[in-house]
Amino acid sequence: MxxxxxxxxxxxxxxxxxGRTFLTVLGVVIGTCSIVMMVSIGVALDKSYDDMMExxxxxxxxxxxxxxSSGTDTQSMTDKVIEGFSDIPGVRVATPxxxxxxxxxxCASGTNDKYKTYADIIGLNERAxxxxxxxxxxxxxxxxxxKEYTVIVGENFAYNFTNQRKxxxxxxxxxxxxxxxxxxxxxxxxxxxxxxxxGYTWDENGEKxxxxxxxxxxxxxxxxxxxxxxxxYGMIMNLEDLIKLEKEYMKANDIKDPNRGKERSYSQxxxxxxxxxxxxxxxxxxxxxxYQTYSMSSIRxxxxxxxxxxxxxxxxxxxxxxxxxxxxxxxxMTMAIYERTKEIGIMKVLGCELKDIKNMFLAEAAGIGFLGxxxxxxxxxxxxxxxxxxxxxxxxxxxxxVKLSIIPVWLAAxxxxxxxxxxxxxxxxxxxxxxxxxxLSAIRHD
Amino acid sequence: xxRVEKLRKVYKVGGExxxxxxNVSVEIEKGEFCCIVGTSGSGKSTLLNMLAGLxxxxxxxxxINGQLVNKMTEKELAxxxxxxxxxIFQSYNLMPTMTAVENVAFPLMFKGVPQKIxxxxxxxxxxxxxxxxxxxxxxxxxxxxxxxxxxxxxAFVSKPKVIFADEPTGNLDSATTExxxxxxxxxxxxxxxTFVMVTHDPxxxxxxxxxxxxxxxxxxxxxxxxxxxxxxxxKIAESFEEETAxxxxxxxxxxxxxxxxxxxxxxxxxxxxxxxx
Numbered sequence: 001m002x003x004x005x006x007x008x009x010x011x012x013x014x015x016x017x018x019g020r021t022f023l024t025v026l027g028v029v030i031g032t033c034s035i036v037m038m039v040s041i042g043v044a045l046d047k048s049y050d051d052m053m054e055x056x057x058x059x060x061x062x063x064x065x066x067x068x069s070s071g072t073d074t075q076s077m078t079d080k081v082i083e084g085f086s087d088i089p090g091v092r093v094a095t096p097x098x099x100x101x102x103x104x105x106x107c108a109s110g111t112n113d114k115y116k117t118y119a120d121i122i123g124l125n126e127r128a129x130x131x132x133x134x135x136x137x138x139x140x141x142x143x144x145x146x147k148e149y150t151v152i153v154g155e156n157f158a159y160n161f162t163n164q165r166k167x168x169x170x171x172x173x174x175x176x177x178x179x180x181x182x183x184x185x186x187x188x189x190x191x192x193x194x195x196x197x198x199g200y201t202w203d204e205n206g207e208k209x210x211x212x213x214x215x216x217x218x219x220x221x222x223x224x225x226x227x228x229x230x231x232x233y234g235m236i237m238n239l240e241d242l243i244k245l246e247k248e249y250m251k252a253n254d255i256k257d258p259n260r261g262k263e264r265s266y267s268q269x270x271x272x273x274x275x276x277x278x279x280x281x282x283x284x285x286x287x288x289x290x291y292q293t294y295s296m297s298s299i300r301x302x303x304x305x306x307x308x309x310x311x312x313x314x315x316x317x318x319x320x321x322x323x324x325x326x327x328x329x330x331x332x333m334t335m336a337i338y339e340r341t342k343e344i345g346i347m348k349v350l351g352c353e354l355k356d357i358k359n360m361f362l363a364e365a366a367g368i369g370f371l372g373x374x375x376x377x378x379x380x381x382x383x384x385x386x387x388x389x390x391x392x393x394x395x396x397x398x399x400x401x402v403k404l405s406i407i408p409v410w411l412a413a414x415x416x417x418x419x420x421x422x423x424x425x426x427x428x429x430x431x432x433x434x435x436x437x438x439x440l441s442a443i444r445h446d
Numbered sequence: 447x448x449r450v451e452k453l454r455k456v457y458k459v460g461g462e463x464x465x466x467x468x469n470v471s472v473e474i475e476k477g478e479f480c481c482i483v484g485t486s487g488s489g490k491s492t493l494l495n496m497l498a499g500l501x502x503x504x505x506x507x508x509x510i511n512g513q514l515v516n517k518m519t520e521k522e523l524a525x526x527x528x529x530x531x532x533x534i535f536q537s538y539n540l541m542p543t544m545t546a547v548e549n550v551a552f553p554l555m556f557k558g559v560p561q562k563i564x565x566x567x568x569x570x571x572x573x574x575x576x577x578x579x580x581x582x583x584x585x586x587x588x589x590x591x592x593x594x595x596x597x598x599x600x601a602f603v604s605k606p607k608v609i610f611a612d613e614p615t616g617n618l619d620s621a622t623t624e625x626x627x628x629x630x631x632x633x634x635x636x637x638x639x640t641f642v643m644v645t646h647d648p649x650x651x652x653x654x655x656x657x658x659x660x661x662x663x664x665x666x667x668x669x670x671x672x673x674x675x676x677x678x679x680x681k682i683a684e685s686f687e688e689e690t691a692x693x694x695x696x697x698x699x700x701x702x703x704x705x706x707x708x709x710x711x712x713x714x715x716x717x718x719x720x721x722x723x
Contacts, residue, residue: 001555001556001557001558002555002558002560004561005555005561009555012543013543016543342539343541346535346539346541347552347556348524349498349500349527349533350527350533350552350553350556350600351524351525351526351527351528351529351531351553351556351557351604352524352556353521353524353525353556354520354521354524356556438500439499439500439523440495440500440501442535442539443491443495443500443535443536443612
């Protein structure tokens with residue numbers, strides 16, 4: 001028997017009992033709708049979490065801390081250890097993130113140090129800078145050939161400078177557009193003006209300049225709080241320069257180096273991995289060595305797990321009604337077989353093969369499922385749009401552009417495929433029953 | 447063409463055994479028009495069902511064209527029916543949703559004949575049977591005689607070797623009965639088709655060359671052109687005995703016959719009575 005004939009026969013049979021077919025299809029429509037809508041809400045939830053996470057931080061960055069879990073037995077995170085991190089597969093770059101605890105310096109510019117600001121300096125391996133994911137707004141990254149104290153600064157670092165000769169609020173400029181929409185220029189052009197780092201001591205005789213270093217700013221970063229505060233207002237210096245500077249500063253101020261004689265150990269390091277997929281494995285390797293980590297990805301994974309559970313629960317709720325509609329299909333098919341017992345017998349006497357009879361009924365059941373699936377998906381897109389407009393008007397500014405329901409193509413395809421599959425599944429037992437009807441019943445049911 | 451050897455069929459009705467057919471041996475030749483006659487409960491319908499492979503015998507053999515029908519699986523039977531057998535029912539048994547053309551073309555669909563070809567053949571045969579104006583009518587829009595002619599066209603359309611008919615004129619008035627009988631005789635002769643029909647009407651049987659009369663499950667008379675063939679039937683039975691003498695005795699003991707569901711049995715009984723009325 002040709003497949004086209006088989007399908008036509010099944011379709012004709014469905015058309016015969018339009019009312020009953022309609023009601024059964026309606027059941028599948030409701031089942032498909034409930035499962036697809038539930039999952040679409042889960043998908044939207046997942047998406048909104050992702051969007052939120054993306055705004056919160058760099059997903060491929062792992063921060064490593066040297067906090068001992070026991071509290072007493074502090075283990076060291078030396079240069080060597082951090083070198084070791086870069087050898088872990090998937091790691092693009094690993095660098096200490098050195099925030100000198102003893103250093104307190106100011107930046108000065110202009111004649112007679114007219115403009116000043118406190119300097120928040122952080123030390124990184126200079127070769128890590130580009131790989132680390134910092135983006136430049138202007139200028140360039142320092143290279144190995146640059147002289148000492150070549151630095152890059154955060155986007156709004158220049159606005160830190162205050163005019164020492166004026167009173168608040170005229171002593172500062174802020175990067176806020178004025179009434180004409182023009183952002184005012186800062187006092188200092190960091191890339192071109194001379195800038196000095198100054199270390200002072202204070203005593204009863206007032207402040208006294210102890211150290212002064214000429215620095216050269218070669219680049220301004222694009223501000224991105226997800227990559228750290230320093231990209232906005234800080235200063236990033238080559239690690240070795242910073243360590244040297246701190247030593248000089250301690251010497252000038254008679255501060256004892258707490259780490260004297262020991263190999264230098266950092267309290268914080270940063271590891272940048274190639275992709276989000278690497279985060280989990282790399283994190284585990286580092287944690288196995290006894291260090292603590294923090295990454296947006298690990299939080300994201302936790303949230304993912306949560307949304308997956310929510311999706312599963314929602315999908316499960318939705319599938320209950322699809323289960324009910326599956327019973328509806330089975331019922332309809334069983335009824336149809338009772339009604340058509342004689343016809344099936346006649347078909348057998350006329351030479352119809354068993355597999356064709358089985359396939360005919362399976363095709364009818366699949367047809368009900370497929371039809372219900374298609375109509376259901378169409379309705380779902382409508383419902384989804386309605387929900388999103390309604391949700392947007394209700395939640396308004398709170399949710400912003402966040403959608404309450406998203407139906408990706410895979411979900412639509414899955415909805416149709418699943419409802420067809422349910423149709424076939426629930427038609428299977430009735431179809432087997434049809435196969436068992438004997439040819440003799442063609443004569444018997446007079 | 448059709449050879450029946452020592453056929454036996456036993457039904458169980460409520461724990462009691464009813465012998466529907468006992469020791470039936472006949473041979474029907476190619477192109478023969480054969481009537482099986484008998485009263486209600488004589489076993490004539492049971493014999494027809496078994497010849498057509500609709501029921502399995504308890505003992506004995508049914509051979510059509512040299513093929514052992516009673517040993518075929520359902521799948522083999524389906525293919526065998528497609529290629530060798532046509533069937534005409536008492537109550538026409540047309541598909542209610544299909545037109546005359548579609549009904550006649552239906553058996554060809556199972557053989558995988560494309561729609562255009564099979565409907566062309568159906569139209570041709572319907573036209574030959576004088577139903578040219580009823581081609582696209584559904585069964586309920588036709589008279590009984592017209593419906594049965596559609597049923598006959600359906601049986602002939604795939605050019606089978608054998609056609610079985612179960613009281614084909616049972617639901618028709620006498621004038622239409624004669625028309626239909628003549629038509630059956632005519633077409634089967636023209637196409638050299640072996641035709642086996644069951645009837646309770648001895649008058650109707652007179653139109654056939656070959657008449658097999660059953661009573662209580664046994665052949666009591668078997669004539670071709672009025673000449674008795676009972677002795678030859680006896681020889682068939684003997685040859686079967688010789689053939690199976692060396693073999694293991696048939697395992698299908700009567701007691702092993704699957705117990706019939708009482709409900710089904712009642713329907714069957716009701717049916718055979720309905721035929722005789």
